[in-house]
């Protein structure tokens with residue numbers, strides 16, 4: 488923390504933390520292709536939720552899964568950057584750190600696909616039945 492930070496009040500630091508979080512989000516969104524893909528899929532899921540008028544519980548489950556995937560992608564990016572800061576040479580521990588962080592995103596994305604299928608496939612099938620009948 489620099490001397491400027493020390494002189495600020497709690498509320499100013501609280502507001503600044505939002506600004507820093509926003510900066511981090513936009514930086515990851517601008518520079519990380521996977522983050523752009525996850526956000527695009529989240530927007531499509533939200534549109535599908537509106538289109539199919541999903542229930543309150545389904546919205547809550549989707550919000551949890553989308554926030555898990557997006558948050559873990561941000562943490563994965565932060566870990567990648569930290570590892571790159573420590574070493575730009577090949578190191579087995581660097582590989583382990585990056586691979587483990589990437590697998591956290593993979594697990595969240597995998598289960599969010601299952602949740603999305605459980606919520607939307609019956610609704611899409613029902614819509615399809617109505618269209619063909």
Ligand SMILES: Nc1ncnc2c1ncn2[C@@H]1O[C@H](COP(=O)(O)OP(=O)(O)OP(=O)(O)O)[C@@H](O)[C@H]1O
Pocket residue numbers: 519521567574575576577578579581582585586589
């Ligand atoms: N310093 C390193 N030492 C050993 N292996 C590394 C190192 N840096 C990267 N790797 C390996 O290469 C893989 C890709 O790393 P990289 O930093 O390019 O991330 P990425 O998977 O391309 O992620 P993104 O596309 O989100 O940037 C890692 O998962 C790891 O297995």
